[in-house]
Amino acid sequence: MHVTLPDGKRLDLPQGATALDAASAIGPRLAQDALAATANGDLVDLMTPLPDGAAITLITKKNPADAAPLFRHSLGHALSQAVGEFYVAKGYPAEAVKRGVGPAIENGFYQDFDLPEPIKEEDLPEIERIMRDIVSRGLNIERRDVGKAAALEQFGYDPYKVELISALPDDEPITFYAQGDYVDLCRGPHFPNTGKLPLSFKLMSTSGAYWRGNENNPILQRVYGVAFATQKELDAYLERLEEAKRRDHRKLGRELELFTIDPLVGKGLPLWLPNGTVLREELTRFMKEQQFARDYQGVITPNIGNLDLYKTSGxxxxxxxxxxxxITVDDEEYMLKPMNCPHHMRIYASKPRSYRDLPVRLAEFGTVYRYEQSGELNGLTRVRGFTQDDAHIFCRPDQLKAEFLSVLDLTVLVLRTFGMNDVRFRVGTRDPGNSKYVGEDSYWEMAEGQIIEAVEEVGLPYSVEPGDAAFYGPKLDFVVKDVLGREWQLGTIQVDPNLPERFDLTYTGEDGAPHRPIVIHRAPFGSIERFTGILIEHYGGDFPLWLAPRQIMIIPISDKFNAYAQELRAELHAAGLRAEVDETSNRMQAKVRTAELSKIPVMLIVGGQEQENRTVSVRERSPEGLKERKGVPFADLQTELLERYRTRA
Structure with a gap:
């Protein structure tokens, strides 16, 4: 057999050769430094036979991050071995520890256990110490192929392994990986030796997890860890976690009095408090202005609908x-509205349409309801009742691309307005083998082609995700990375040739015959609740002036300047700005500190000199810190703030 190296050189090897054999053939130093390899672009370990003719690249200790999935997987095995040793040290037999799955995941690894007694959070440091000891032992990690009977004999005490092994084909070898006394059923790949694993890892938490994700199965204990190639990367990750805790929208939602979730009202049903309502209304007003400029027409639909409506839509x-x-009402069945689109289909059908009438752009901030399991609910980002900035554009086929590009432009504008500039674009197409997709092949081919043609026309980098389409049509999703590097799927644009067919929607064409419109579904925010939750964390609660629920705090340095402060507040309020006066008996610096903790962007300090000259001293919060200006004429400042508010600067 042979393999091809990155420089194009061919390397002849014995049949069944591994990446380690390839490294050894090149040189002993490379064999010593090698950690893993890629074969035809796939990450492989040094112990697995290479396919004949493979193009390979060897990964060494110079670039260990390239093999992150491997060292994370191997650290998962080190965790599994350490937990076994932990319980043996407590006096339990080795067979008392039974194991589920333990894959590498983004940033780390986990392992599921069925244990004689639960692991406590305070046990994690000791288990982590044993893991570090296992790494220091420099144990070779060996791959073994065994038959099914031998595999079942090896793990006869462990029902989880027996279940996995029993489901494997009888005539194919089963792979084990061994390091010292520890052996596990695993397809790999792994590092060659525990001594080559990075020490920059940390055990983070435990949780319960159903075996194989089935709620009818036993609950196992899952232990999570994170791991990186260097300590610097681990430290940066842990700092991001701490920053994420500080930015948690649930925490800030309480502190800034934005929203609450009351168990008496119901799980997943947020109540918007006055401050949060201001924030929500600013978002809504921004979107309505953009829609007005693009000739959308507003509509309102009910929160429930006849069940036949949703059966027709699918x-x-x-x-x-x-x-x-x-629910049954007067011998008819109704349902809480899960989607706005069926209602908009009926609005379109409420009167005859001509080709001259199209496109028809119907927009609604419509509240919908979806059942989410209790364990998946999360503040504003995962709820049971939420409002979508929904719109449906009914257009002719010859108008489709222009309308799609207009929506694309709007969605990008929305994201840039909120400083969400790190975006990737994902085209969701159908999986032809999945029966959930409705409609004719020709409809799908046309719609998918139009989306790809549009994003290519404006030069957007995109990926295609087969199977990610809605059941009625393909879509373009906007996946945004926030300031913490986390990805969120926000806006979406969907091209739908199928719901018009299901609802028998038509327009009269230039030829006098009926024709079928195409529908574009779009929601740049997605849902107001989820977008707000993400926005709170993206800004860390430090909203720009136009979006801040509490914009201006006027701080008199003593009680005798309260009247002047109230006079300024009245003028700002009359101009449309949100201003308050702190008339508490606290000292000025305490008032400033209170305003800072409330994340109010602008503070106006007033005293005798300011009152005499009708000026203010300004303190503004900014990402760079507190900015101060003294002796600013109040009239000039009001004009400046109004302009910033109007332009959403």
Whole structure:
């Protein structure tokens, strides 16, 4: 057999050769430094036979991050071995520890256990110490192929391994990986030796997890860890976690009095408090202005609908797990609205349409309801009742690309307005082998082609994700990276040739015959709740002036300047700015500190000199810190703030 090296050189090797054999053939130093390899672009370990003719690249200790999935997987095995030793040291037999799965995941690894007694959070440092000891032992990690009977004999005490092994084909070898006395069922790949694993790892937490994700199965204990190639990367990751805790929208939502979730009202049903309502209304006003400029027409639809409406659209059948149960009213069945689009289809159908009328752009901030399991609910980002900035554009086929590009422009504008500039674009197409997709092949081919043609026309980098389409049509998703480097799927644009067919929507063409419109579904925010939750964390609660629920705090340095402060507040309020006066008996610096903790962007300090000259001293919060200006004429400042508010600077 042979393999091809990155420089194009061919390397002849014995049949069944591994990446380690290839490294040894090149030189002993390379064999010593090698950690893993890629074969035809896939990450492989040094112990697995290479395919004949493979193009390979060897990964060494000079670039260990390239093999991160491997060292994270191997550290998962070190965790599993350490937990076994931990319980043996407590006096339990080795067979008392039974193991589920333990894959590498983004940034780390986890392992599921069935244990004689639960691991406590205070046990994690000791287990981590044993892991470090295992790394220091320099144990070779060996790959073994065994038959099914031998595999079952090896793990006869462990029902989870027996279940996994029993499901494997009888005539194919089963792979074990061994390091010292520890052996586990695993397909790999792994590092060659525990001594080559990085020490920059940390055990983070434990949780419960159903075996194989099935709620009818036993609950196992899952232990999570994170791991990086260097300590610097680990420290940066842990700092990001701490920053994420500081920015947690649930925490800031309480502190800034934005929203609350009351168990008496119901799980997943947020109540918007006055400050949060201001924030929500600013977002809504911003979007309505953009829609008005693009000739959208506003509509309002009810929160429930006849069950036949959702059966016609297909939402009842295709989203049965996330719909609330129907209710019976006067011998008819109704359901809480899971989507706005079926209602908009009926609005379009409410009168005859001509080709001259199209495009028809219907927009609604419509509240919808979806069932989410209690364990998945999370503040504003995962709720059961939420409002979408929904719109449906009914257009002719010859108008489709222009309308799609207009929506694309709007969505990018929205993201840039909020400083969300790190975006990737994902085209969701259908998986032809999945029966959930409705409609004719020709419709799908046309719609998918139009989306790809549009994003290519404006030069957007994109990926294609087969199977990620909605059941009625393909889509373009906007995946945004926030200031903490986390990715969120926000806006979406969907091209739908199928719902017009299901609802028998038509327009009269230039030829006098009926024709079928195409619908574009779009929601740049996605849902107001989720977008707000992400926005709170993106800004860390430090909203720009136009978006801040509390914009201006006027701080008199003593009680005798309260009247002047109230006079300024009245003028700002009359101009449309949100201003307050701190008339508490606290000292000025304490008032400033209170305003800072409340994340109010602008503070106006007033005393005798300011009152005499009708000026203010200004302190503004900014990413660079507190900025101060003294003796600013109040009239000039009001004009400046109004301009910033108006332009959303």
């Amino acid at each position: 939402h009842y059948q295709n989203y049965s797990d996330s719909n609330f149960s129907p």
